[in-house]
Amino acid sequence: MRRHPVGYRYAYAMFELAKEQGTLEATLEDLAVVSQVFEDSNLLDEGFRHPNITDEEKKNILTETFSGKVSTHVLHLLLLLIDNKRIDVLDPIVDNFKGLANEARGIAEATVHSAKALTEQEKSAVATVFAKRAGKAQLIIRNIIDADIIGGLKVRIGDTVYDGSVANQLARIQARMIHGNVSR
Known part of the structure; x- marks a missing residue:
């Protein structure tokens, strides 16, 4: 998880509040809804950056859009971001x-590069094996098809990369041949 200097502070405060009130899952879902609405409507770029729209109008738009659809804490966060001129930090928040919530629940996200799309059974097997290696209770797999790896898998969990691809093995063999370090 990359920490955004400003976004992390807001996210951490929201995380502590949600954890204290036992609403971690609900807050995570609410933030996902808000993020999706902003992405789908392009509200941030087209609406909120317009110089003729006042902060009060922005707050009214947010209140009308999200009141009753997300928790009051998430709505208050949005209004606070308008007051502090930080609404552009919503995505990093x-x-x-999400990273803080996943960490608290023992969940990690993994990017798995493979030469072909993984089946659900293969994803499940990879998640089970690499969750143990990463010391996590659960692993959420995002599969990326990359024909350049030829075969095998390349798994990235946070900053750790497990590269068992055929392309990597060939590159190591080539390096050993060039340097004359052929081990038996």
């Missing part, structure tokens, strides 16, 4: 909150 959501990302950092």
